Amino acid sequence: MSAAIEELRNAPAMLPLFAKALLRANVKPGNNPVLPNAGIRLRDVVLDPKHLRTYRNVCGFPADGMLPVTYPHLHAHPLFMSLLLRSDFPFAAMGLVHVRNRITQFRPIAEREQLDIECGFGELVRVAKGYEFSMLTSVSTGGELVWESESTMFRRGGGTGVEEPRSAPNTTPVTDAEVWQVPGDIGRRYGAVSGDRNPIHLYPLSAKLFGFKRQIAHGMWTKARSLAALHEQLPVQPFTVDVQFKLPVFIPAKVKFAHTAVADGIDFRLVAQDGIKPHLTGTLRHAD
Incomplete structure (x- = not known):
């Protein structure tokens, strides 16, 4: 079944999201947690040159007219948080650990391109010490897929206790x-x-x-x-x-x-x- 996609006009503000995360800090997953069949889409994102310049300064990227390969992740982050703070999301957002991140860039993205950003949940897996699940992001411009990522999150507790060979x-x-x-x-x-x-x-x-x-x-x-x-x-x-x-x-x-x-x-x-x-x-x- 395809996910229900919520369309947003503007990116969610982070401060209210953080306050909501504090209020949901004691959420318990139960014995059989299930991820919501949901996603969020934000269209026609116009990038702020000042924000991009600050990001480059903080991370060390040069100004070459193209977006740093990690930059779209910032615009996905408020969408991630909105999904993690849904009432039917089984875990507390506080305490989640980002353990892996994979980004695929299909072509360089110019600074002035408008972006459509969509985020949703991937697979939930029970592992030795808890649960892992992925957050999936795709970025398109003019209908062309230009960037995608998978962020794998870990929640401690309720694991199988069986360690995988490493x-x-x-x-x-x-x-x-x-x-x-x-x-x-x-x-x-x-x-x-x-x-x-x-x-x-x-x-x-x-x-x-x-x-x-x-x-x-x-x-x-x-x-x-x-x-x-x-x-x-x-x-x-x-x-x-x-x-x-x-x-x-x-x-x-x-x-x-x-x-x-x-x-x-x-x-x-x-x-x-x-x-x-x-x-x-x-x-x-x-x-x-």
Whole structure:
């Protein structure tokens, strides 16, 4: 059965959504959670040059007349939140963890193109320590699909208890790498431009309220910053960038970014100062 798509005239405001998330913080999924058969569409999104310029400054992208490959995610985020705060969504939005993100760009998107953005739910899977589900986004312009993504979210609790076999982690220390100084205010700066002002990203005290020793960088900032570092190597042809978010980046921090060219694209990773502890692992591959 196809999803019921809600048409919006304007993007939802993030502050009321965050307030609603606090009110729904104690929602319990029950024994057999089911995702709503629903989606949201926002048409004719005109991009704000000032907002785009701020995003580039925060993430390190150059101004080249095209949208940074991660930029459409920002316009999908309020739609994500609206879906997560539906009365029939089985989990509390607070406490969800973004564990993976895959973006496919079918062609570069010019700054002045108007975008149609549609978001919906993917598959819900019960895993060892809880549940995983995906949020799907497609971006079109003039009826042409130009960008799509899948964000995989994790909710702890109610899992199977059965661990899946995993490949051995890469413990080879990063040696030939860029060293980045991640400032302590990057969570506030990225939160201001993205609308994602989750307290775990803002200040040491607000992060401690949620069990962190201090604030952490947004996962999507680490992905954006990595792709900004690879900007000159990004293909014009369709490509997919798939990342897994590993250990959080407690900020301020010093991290290392390394990348390797492979036959069909680029492998990259962001690691701690010791060159081993992983924050993000990613692959860039040419899309079919």
